[in-house]
Amino acid sequence: MSKLKLIIHREFIAKVRNKSFIMMTFLSPLLMVGMGALVFFLMKKNDEKVKEIVYVDESKLFTKDDFKDTKTIHYQDFTALGVDETKKKVEEGNYYGALIIPKQDSLELLAKSIEFYSKDSPGMSVISSLENKIESKIRNEKLNNFGIDLEKIKASRIQSDIKMFNFSGEESSKLINGLKIGVGAIAGYLLMMFVMIYGTSVMRSVIEEKTSRIIEIIVSSVKPFQLMLGKILGNASAGLLQFFIWGVLLTIIWFVASTVFGIDMVEMQTSKLPAEQLEAAKKAVDIDKFQLIIQEILRLPILKMFVLFIFYFLGGFMLYSSLFAAVGAAVDNETDTQQFMLPIMAPLVLGVYVGFATVINDPHGSIAVLFSHIPFTSPIVMLMRVPFGVSWYELLISMALLIVTFVFMVWLAAKIYRVGILMYGKKPTYKDLYKWLKYKG
Missing domain, CATH: 3.40.190.10 (Periplasmic binding protein-like II)
Known part of the structure; x- marks a missing residue:
């Protein structure tokens, strides 16, 4: 365990001290907000023409x-x-x-x-x-x-507004359903992107150590399984730290924007108006709608979603990172990884497509439920379903399957890893990987 802790600490420190990690950690929230503001501005400018x-x-x-x-x-x-x-x-x-x-x-x-x-x-x-x-x-x-009176038809038109409740008496609305879709989609997409980014980071780290022959010195002191697991956990820790910093920065940006540009701007713009126009101007800005959105967001199971996001991020990341690490150990350079990347990436992309195609229309349908239990797609699809309410027994089944599959895939990838890290000069094939899996030396 002491050796594993050292490896985790080494990988974590190496990752967080990287200049690109530091820059992206602090610039990404600003870039996301800036891109959103730019898109909104361009849409408004386009509508003005x-x-x-x-x-x-x-x-x-x-x-x-x-x-x-x-x-x-x-x-x-x-x-x-x-x-x-x-x-x-x-x-x-x-x-x-x-x-x-x-x-x-x-x-x-x-x-x-x-x-x-x-x-x-x-x-x-x-x-x-x-x-x-x-x-x-x-x-x-x-x-x-046809001799039909149009005025009577217009008079007969009426809009209905169905109020939605569950049997525990909790009320829902179109607005909160839209927020659930948005939050779930963002969480699923972010998880996919981070698994890809940090998974490939683990793969590159293995390739660098292998090509520089440092790996030969390292494996003389630690077992290949410990080295692979340490790399995965170290990068996962760096990813969680980045998530935490992003959350803090986005919360600060949200608070500042809502304070400065929400209420203060309204007061500044309306204070110059005559008294009889002041009330009408404030109503036109429709602050109540903004407050309603905030209230609906707070009604979401935020704590539950946060905990499950951390779990599925770690579970999904560790599952896929073990495969990325095995691929990195099997090849001599990043170019040779292309032949092995499609089988790894395909379930991630499939999870996003299934989530958008099924969860949005029917979050509790059989297809959505099935793919939220399959370990290779559950981290994405289940996160999209969580805002709509998922029973604990479904979550436990999905989480248990993910943990079991992760342990099995780490064991399987370790068999490739321990042989591949010392193999040089040959471009591996799927047949070679199968042989390495059977190797018992």
Whole structure:
């Protein structure tokens, strides 16, 4: 145990003293926040650009009221110019596009014969908006032809808001379901990324020691199994430290942003308004909605999710890192690892795809439950399911299977590791790995 502790300490210190580790630990939260802010800013700037769309209505069915201007789209009626002249003006000018509505004998034919011309491919949101306007107008026209009163149809429309409860009386909502999906997806994706990053770090460390022949000196003092396990636990400890620092930094950033840009900015902007406009301006900012989101986040099983995230991170990392270490021991350089990486990476990627495809739609469905129990995908899929509530017996089964599989894979990888670290000059194959597994020397 003393030798194992020394190896863990050596790997941990070597990792945390690395300049790239220090820089990424403190810069990554800022980069994530900055990238999010940049994407939000670019989306807002993109929405600010007004698109000029002209239309020619030969059907005489549409009016100006059917093409009302929005914040991002302005419509102009070019019916008087005709189709050819309109196309020419749009092609030569700064217009976004031209909507051509021909004259047809029936509404069905009209709906399928409308055309849109533009210099560049139009955005899907623009086309979808135009289609909705046209479909709504044609549908109303057909209802009028059937002698149906549109006002009565409008009066009959009503929105329902189903309140969701479980049998213990706990209330849910669409907002909290969306937060559960977001939190679960982020946790699963982060785990996959960290397993890949730190797993390959273990593999590179083994390759470096092997190519420099330092490994020959080390294994004369410790067993290969102890060396491999020490590398895995040392890197896992560094990963947990990085997670902890990130959590602290993101909490500080969140607190500062919500304080400075949430309430203080509102007060600064609204304090200059007259008293009669002050209350309306504050309502427009809708601080209550922000507070509601905070309350819904606090209702999530945060402590349970944190504990399980640590467990599945360690379990998943140690499971996959043992395989990465075995691959690193089997090869002489990083280029030769490519042939062995696909079988290791495939379950991780599969877990993410299964999580997004099944957990979002049905977190307690048979597929989601199955893959949350399979050890190679459970660290990702189960983390995505946890925010939706998972029974303890399911968690215990999943955790037990992960631990058993980890112990077995470490034992299996150690058999490859103890032979591979002293093999040089030959590019290994799967057949060679099988022989090493059978080796009993």
